[in-house]
Amino acid sequence: MTPVEVLRLLQAMDCQVCVEGEKLRVWAPSQALTDDVRQAIRQHKAALLSMLTPERRIALPRYPAPCWRCKGPSERQGLRYLLCATCLAQERQGEPHHDS
Numbered sequence: 001m002t003p004v005e006v007l008r009l010l011q012a013m014d015c016q017v018c019v020e021g022e023k024l025r026v027w028a029p030s031q032a033l034t035d036d037v038r039q040a041i042r043q044h045k046a047a048l049l050s051m052l053t054p055e056r057r058i059a060l061p062r063y064p065a066p067c068w069r070c071k072g073p074s075e076r077q078g079l080r081y082l083l084c085a086t087c088l089a090q091e092r093q094g095e096p097h098h099d100s
Contacts, residue, residue: 003047006040013037019052 001009010017015028024045026033033041041048067074067084074084083091 001040001044003044003051006037006044007048007051009037009040017048017052019049022049024048024052 013028013032015026015032018025065074067087069083069087072084
């Protein structure tokens with residue numbers, strides 16, 4: 001399991017992950033963290049800290065993905081879905097979204 005996969009798994013389990021100094025804090029629903037997940041977190045702690053700490057953040061890969069609003073062509077960076085250029089411009093101008 002890669003560090004990105006660990007982070008995706010934690011998000012899928014509705015866990016909250018944050019950094020406090022050099023500590024990685026994970027708040028999880030009751031019994032969500034199995035021994036295997038805990039081991040993966042320990043194994044990738046340094047990479048997870050780097051991904052979540054602004055001063056040490058590593059660039060996450062960008063790849064094609066649909067816009068979360070209109071489903072048109074866009075990109076996704078790491079775990080974050082992005083808006084396409086049209087929807088982003090509408091959002092910045094405060095325009096309501098219209099489904100086609």
